[in-house]
Amino acid sequence: MQEWDVEDALRSMEIERQIHQDQTPSEIATRIFDENMVPAALAMVHLAQHSPNEKIRMDAAKYVLERILGRIGDESKSSETNPLERLLADIVTN
Numbered sequence: 001m002q003e004w005d006v007e008d009a010l011r012s013m014e015i016e017r018q019i020h021q022d023q024t025p026s027e028i029a030t031r032i033f034d035e036n037m038v039p040a041a042l043a044m045v046h047l048a049q050h051s052p053n054e055k056i057r058m059d060a061a062k063y064v065l066e067r068i069l070g071r072i073g074d075e076s077k078s079s080e081t082n083p084l085e086r087l088l089a090d091i092v093t094n
Contacts, residue, residue, distance in 0.1 A: 016028050023031070048060035069084045 013028075016032070017025075020028055020031075044060050044064055047056055048064055049057070051057045051060065069082070
């Protein structure tokens, strides 16, 4: 695992600003997040499955489930769009 290097990150950010002079800092940040969305999602799932720390596994699993199914107590989605309700319906009918 690569350690965080503040100086390297600042150099990279300066290069980003030079290359994308037409973008605001917010646009640069959004683009960086977009470009790294898949690796970040994979990292979260990996933590949920393989972290040696039980609390981290639980927190990561909860985060992944809430991103997909929504938080308990929040306005529920219709059964057509709610993945959990669709799964339960499939189990009951098959």
